[in-house]
Amino acid sequence: MATIVTDNCDLCRFTDCVTVCPMVCFHADDKMLYIDPVVCIDCGACIPVCPVRAIYEVKNLPPDKHHWIAINAERSAALPLITDKSQPLPGALERKKQLGF
Numbered sequence: 669m670a671t672i673v674t675d676n677c678d679l680c681r682f683t684d685c686v687t688v689c690p691m692v693c694f695h696a697d698d699k700m701l702y703i704d705p706v707v708c709i710d711c712g713a714c715i716p717v718c719p720v721r722a723i724y725e726v727k728n729l730p731p732d733k734h735h736w737i738a739i740n741a742e743r744s745a746a747l748p749l750i751t752d753k754s755q756p757l758p759g760a761l762e763r764k765k766q767l768g769f
């Protein structure tokens with residue numbers, strides 16, 4: 669089991685999640701973050717701090733988001749780690765509003 673980043677992170681990258689993670693789980697491309705399921709200890713600390721509710725425990729993943737389990741595993745293995753908070757992407761606040769947060 670692991671904790672999963674889903675599509676609400678896409679084009680946000682607020683990175684609040686990175687600052688609370690006790691491990692080094694998060695990997696990033698130029699659009700969003702992914703959690704390494706091998707390193708994640710499922711502490712859940714990142715879930716409530718995400719301002720767009722992009723992060724789920726696997727057991728709480730809606731059925732239409734199950735494909736994000738494989739995406740997190742594949743992308744985290746291929747991308748660099750991110751360990752510090754960074755600036756949200758341009759337009760992140762607008763996207764957050766569009767998502768209803």
Ligand code: SF4
Pocket residue numbers: 673676677678680681682683684685686700701717718719720721722723
């Ligand atoms: S806090 Fe949420 S939106 Fe921000 S990088 Fe983490 S998962 Fe993505």
Ligand code: SF4
Pocket residue numbers: 671688689690691693694703707708709710711712713714715
């Ligand atoms: S559940 Fe805990 S260990 Fe896993 S990514 Fe979130 S904060 Fe890090």
